[in-house]
Amino acid sequence: MKRFRRLFEKFIEGILLSSSTITSLTVILIVLFLFREGLGIFNRSPLEHNFIIAVSKQNPVQDLSSDQLKAIFNQDITNWSQVGGKNDSIILFTVNDITNYFTEEELGASLEYLPQKLNEFIVSHPGALMHISDKNLPSDFQGHTIHVKNISVKDFLFGKQWYPTSEPIPSFGIWPMIIGTFLVTLGALLIALPLGLATALFLAEVADIRLRNIVKPLVELLAGIPSVVYGFFGLIVIVPMVQSTFKLDVGETVLAGSLVLGIMALPTIVTIAEDALRTTPRSLKEASLALGATRWQTLRRVTIPYAKSGISAAIILGIGRAIGETMAVLMVTGNASNVPHSFLVPARTLPATIAAELGEAPYGGLHFKALFALGIVLFLFTIMINLTVAYVRNKERK
Amino acid sequence: MIQAEAKNVNFYYGDFHALKDISMTFEPSSVTALIGPSGCGKSTFLRLFNRMNELIGNTRLEGLVTVDGKNIYDKDVQVDEIRKRIGMVFQKPNPFPKSIFENVAYGLRVNGINKKSILDEVVESSLKKAALWEEVKDNLKKSAMALSGGQQQRLCIARALAVEPHLLLMDEPASALDPISTAKVEDLIFELKKQYTIIIVTHNLQQAGRISDYTGFFYLGSLIEHDKTQKMFLNPADERTQSYITGRFG
Ligand SMILES: Nc1ncnc2c1ncn2[C@@H]1O[C@H](COP(=O)(O)OP(=O)(O)OP(=O)(O)O)[C@@H](O)[C@H]1O
Numbered sequence: 018m019k020r021f022r023r024l025f026e027k028f029i030e031g032i033l034l035s036s037s038t039i040t041s042l043t044v045i046l047i048v049l050f051l052f053r054e055g056l057g058i059f060n061r062s063p064l065e066h067n068f069i070i071a072v073s074k075q076n077p078v079q080d081l082s083s084d085q086l087k088a089i090f091n092q093d094i095t096n097w098s099q100v101g102g103k104n105d106s107i108i109l110f111t112v113n114d115i116t117n118y119f120t121e122e123e124l125g126a127s128l129e130y131l132p133q134k135l136n137e138f139i140v141s142h143p144g145a146l147m148h149i150s151d152k153n154l155p156s157d158f159q160g161h162t163i164h165v166k167n168i169s170v171k172d173f174l175f176g177k178q179w180y181p182t183s184e185p186i187p188s189f190g191i192w193p194m195i196i197g198t199f200l201v202t203l204g205a206l207l208i209a210l211p212l213g214l215a216t217a218l219f220l221a222e223v224a225d226i227r228l229r230n231i232v233k234p235l236v237e238l239l240a241g242i243p244s245v246v247y248g249f250f251g252l253i254v255i256v257p258m259v260q261s262t263f264k265l266d267v268g269e270t271v272l273a274g275s276l277v278l279g280i281m282a283l284p285t286i287v288t289i290a291e292d293a294l295r296t297t298p299r300s301l302k303e304a305s306l307a308l309g310a311t312r313w314q315t316l317r318r319v320t321i322p323y324a325k326s327g328i329s330a331a332i333i334l335g336i337g338r339a340i341g342e343t344m345a346v347l348m349v350t351g352n353a354s355n356v357p358h359s360f361l362v363p364a365r366t367l368p369a370t371i372a373a374e375l376g377e378a379p380y381g382g383l384h385f386k387a388l389f390a391l392g393i394v395l396f397l398f399t400i401m402i403n404l405t406v407a408y409v410r411n412k413e414r415k
Numbered sequence: 416m417i418q419a420e421a422k423n424v425n426f427y428y429g430d431f432h433a434l435k436d437i438s439m440t441f442e443p444s445s446v447t448a449l450i451g452p453s454g455c456g457k458s459t460f461l462r463l464f465n466r467m468n469e470l471i472g473n474t475r476l477e478g479l480v481t482v483d484g485k486n487i488y489d490k491d492v493q494v495d496e497i498r499k500r501i502g503m504v505f506q507k508p509n510p511f512p513k514s515i516f517e518n519v520a521y522g523l524r525v526n527g528i529n530k531k532s533i534l535d536e537v538v539e540s541s542l543k544k545a546a547l548w549e550e551v552k553d554n555l556k557k558s559a560m561a562l563s564g565g566q567q568q569r570l571c572i573a574r575a576l577a578v579e580p581h582l583l584l585m586d587e588p589a590s591a592l593d594p595i596s597t598a599k600v601e602d603l604i605f606e607l608k609k610q611y612t613i614i615i616v617t618h619n620l621q622q623a624g625r626i627s628d629y630t631g632f633f634y635l636g637s638l639i640e641h642d643k644t645q646k647m648f649l650n651p652a653d654e655r656t657q658s659y660i661t662g663r664f665g
């Protein structure tokens with residue numbers, strides 16, 4: 018009997034151990050996956066897989082930056098001398114243009130002569146810039162490939178352009194989204210903090226217990242509403258309101274996002290701050306009051322300082338909720354990809370971009386990887402927030 | 416002359432009748448001990464004198480409570496003004512999580528007194544009165560939480576004395592302390608009574624006998640007997656007092 022019990026305890030222990038192992042492994046795997054996919058965008062050519070930029074052998078230009086390439090394809094740069102080459106105008110060429118130079122018969126029924134014709138083309142057009150797949154190149158290719166500068170972390174973080182699908186060179190600058198996320202979050206906090214903290218103070222210190230027992234669960238209920246509902250509410254109520262109040266052309270703005278997120282962050286802030294305020298021992302408040310301090314003096318000098326770290330945690334977790342929120346923001350901020358310069362213009366945020374674009378990004382492609390890199394940035398933000406919470410909480414315990 | 420008085424006081428927690436028609440007077444510079452079995456209403460009675468019971472919702476008071484001849488429950492009375500003149504020391508030491516200095520200075524600061532020289536002076540004299548000065552004078556910036564229980568309680572006494580109260584309310588101030596700290600606090604009370612009127616709740620009858628001039632015996636919300644301590648202990652008038660003092664219940 019005793020033996021059996023010991024065996025049973027071992028068994029339970031084993032289950033607990035394996036459960037926690039599985040959980041930890043899953044978390045680690047997800048993070049690894051995120052980083053593996055996301056980091057794949059860096060230190061590689063911004064051209065899609067297999068594609069190259071090629072020029073004539075006589076062309077002295079060896080490498081080009083993505084910006085230069087974009088300018089060339091947008092015809093802002095039309096002469097090789099502008100990028101350090103000879104004075105010769107640039108002839109843009111992609112594989113579809115081949116029919117402008119050769120007849121279908123010359124190319125062959127199944128394009129079997131295409132590589133050879135490409136060779137002929139590059140020889141006869143020394144000013145050409147070709148954007149082609151290296152599969153189509155002949156083995157004795159008469160041109161040379163241009164080295165395109167790799168996507169750097171700096172360009173990714175601080176680039177102002179996000180055109181993930183533009184041909185031939187996509188742009189992966191997430192600065193507008195970082196600023197968008199920052200502004201929307203900041204706005205949400207400016208709205209939610211005063212309101213949330215005031216509500217927490219009211220519930221913890223002013224409201225009588227019966228009122229509190231009604232209001233607190235209501236506030237907590239707010240946290241359980243799915244974010245699409247908030248988004249819908251924002252779209253129907255807040256967006257038109259913002260639009261008419263500020264007489265804007267569009268109501269989908271940073272401000273609308275901030276308002277919706279602010280409302281969403283309220284329950285977190287109210288609940289945690291109220292709990293923190295309640296941890297202040299009654300004996301300390303009584304000591305203060307007994308010394309002739311007024312209720313507000315007691316609040317300011319005893320209750321709030323005592324609850325300070327809990328209140329900070331409430332604030333930080335409120336930010337956390339706001340930063341990571343996707344749906345609601347996606348619905349009400351308009352998703353323009355410019356760097357927002359005020360609260361009254363459309364913007365997009367990191368999570369909203371991921372949510373909106375992941376479905377249409379081809380698996381394994383550059384765009385797909387870029388979205389994972391966005392995920393990494395977001396992940397680092399939230400990690401930072403959580404570490405701050407842990408730090409603050411830790412200080413509280415001391 | 417009378418420093419504080421309760422006249423036909425009834426007190427209710429909701430429907431619960433916690434104090435029943437209590438009348439009691441307190442002379443200046445005297446120590447009155449309130450004794451009685453647990454739950455008989457001693458703390459409730461004590462807390463009437465600085466209106467602490469008001470912090471609890473759904474309570475009701477009938478009768479008159481006066482301090483320095485003034486009804487402290489009058490409509491025109493500012494409760495925080497009243498409390499400034501009435502110090503309170505609680506059963507468990509409850510220093511603020513601040514420095515020793517700031518604990519003692521607290522009552523002055525909430526009064527708008529922030530001048531360093533005044534604060535320094537008051538902190539020192541209060542700590543001296545509370546017999547704590549010698550132990551902490553080099554460490555005034557240290558957190559009060561780092562003091563021992565007995566030191567914390569004397570700090571709380573110093574904190575209460577700093578605002579120069581007329582009346583000092585003490586609710587079992589030594590019950591959480593070891594015998595040595597208790598002796599120190601008792602000596603202190605003995606000293607303080609020269610200047611202050613003290614009402615002290617205690618479960619320790621020897622203590623009541625040692626330090627008090629008057630004793631009131633509470634039982635089930637009523638004041639059974641109130642007399643000179645010596646008389647009460649040697650020759651109580653009521654037989655319930657007799658049995659409590661001789662340890663037959665409580
Ligand atoms: N906040 C409250 N709400 C309801 N009833 C209370 C409250 N505080 C005290 N009471 C009741 O009032 C009665 C007197 O309480 P009180 O604390 O004054 O007793 P006490 O004599 O100080 O007891 P002890 O010696 O245990 O401290 C008790 O029956 C108690 O249950």
Ligand SMILES: [Mg+2]
Binds near residue numbers: 586616
């Ligand atoms: Mg008591």
